[in-house]
Amino acid sequence: MANDVCDEFRCSPDKVAHWQGKLPPLKDVAATFKVLADETRTSILYLLAHEELCVCDIAAILDSSVSNISHHLRLLRSQRLVKYRRQGKMVFYSLDDEHVLALIDQAFIHVQHKDQL
Amino acid sequence: MANDVCDEFRCSPDKVAHWQGKLPPLKDVAATFKVLADETRTSILYLLAHEELCVCDIAAILDSSVSNISHHLRLLRSQRLVKYRRQGKMVFYSLDDEHVLALIDQAFIHVQHKDQL
DNA sequence: ACCTCACTTGAATGACTGCTCAAATGTTCA
DNA sequence: TGAACATTTGAGCAGTCATTCAAGTGAGGT
Known part of the structure; x- marks a missing residue:
């Protein structure tokens, strides 16, 4: 008899039911972040942003x-983040x-916000 | 004698020299993206954004x-993305x-922009 | 044709990551 | 105190990833 049940009927059934099938397709979003989750690749993007x-x-x-960079560029191309010209x-x-x-x-802003604690 | 050399003196020495030591600390930025680079974690953040x-x-x-979610929450806490209350x-x-x-x-916007090609 | 050079690609390897199971914490209630 | 439960933590395992090396393309010059 608690206000916040979390047994048998699994926590708060109302909240759980409310979210059933309502989650947007975050798989692609995560995939985008995955490409950005590497220092070499963020550096490449930072450079290409300037020239x-x-x-x-x-x-x-x-x-x-060169080989390593080429591999990374391939990934960035697959996510349509960079284009090339011969x-x-x-x-x-x-x-x-x-x-x-x-x-x-935006990520920069977060890092700064995180460090000032 | 080409305009765009890329031998011996390594590509365009001027461009290379221009960037020496001028790259910002992108390691932390990449670390932030690394935490977001997982569907489970982005889903958690999406949920917590609402309630x-x-x-x-x-x-x-x-x-x-529960164990798996707890592990992910630990990561999110380490990056100061979520807080908890007992x-x-x-x-x-x-x-x-x-x-x-x-x-x-922003990542959503990119995904949509990428798919409409 | 051949050689050279900028780049790409594939395989191999070491490091890292996400998930699961089992054990440990910490809180409430009897 | 002890049992019950929500959560945390650590170990182990399988899959993924970043890097390197060696071989393969493709364009230019001779």
Whole structure:
């Protein structure tokens, strides 16, 4: 006889019932965050936000291998976050979706808010 | 003698030199995205954005185990994304940082923008 | 044609992550 | 005190991920 039951009938049946099938498709949202959840990739996006760069440039700036950067760019392409352009032997990458910048900025705000505690 | 060298002196030395030590600390930003990069956790945040819930409620709604949800809540707490309040035997969780909602909304926008291609 | 170079791709490996089970905490009630 | 219950915690396991290495494309120059 408690106000907040959590036995047999599982917690608050009303709340549970209220949410049945009402959750939006957060799978894709999580997938988007998954691509951003890597320092190398956020760095690439940060760089491309300022200027168009070739794979070799990015690798040199981030002090990583060309192969590794190429793998990451492949992931970013799969989520339509970056686009590329061939010029001779080189491939230049740039941002495909400006929304991503807003995402990164927002994350920055959170980090600052978290640290000032 | 090409305009866009990418040998010996590594691509465009000017661009590379320009970015030396100028990258902001994106490690924390990536860490924030890492916490959001899981459907269960984004679902938890989405739920808590609407109402305060106990662990048992969340587990029932998301059709997962209490133990699993508790593990995820621990992660969310470590990033100061949720806060908790004890009431008797139960622990009620709620959002600690409203900024996160803006992040999730922004990710939603990107997903929609990505799909309409 | 051939060689060179920028980049991509695939396999292999070590590290990390999400989930589950079992045991431990902490709170309420008898 | 002791039993019952909501939650936490730790260990273990399977799957995923980031990085490296080696081989494969594709374009330019000779």
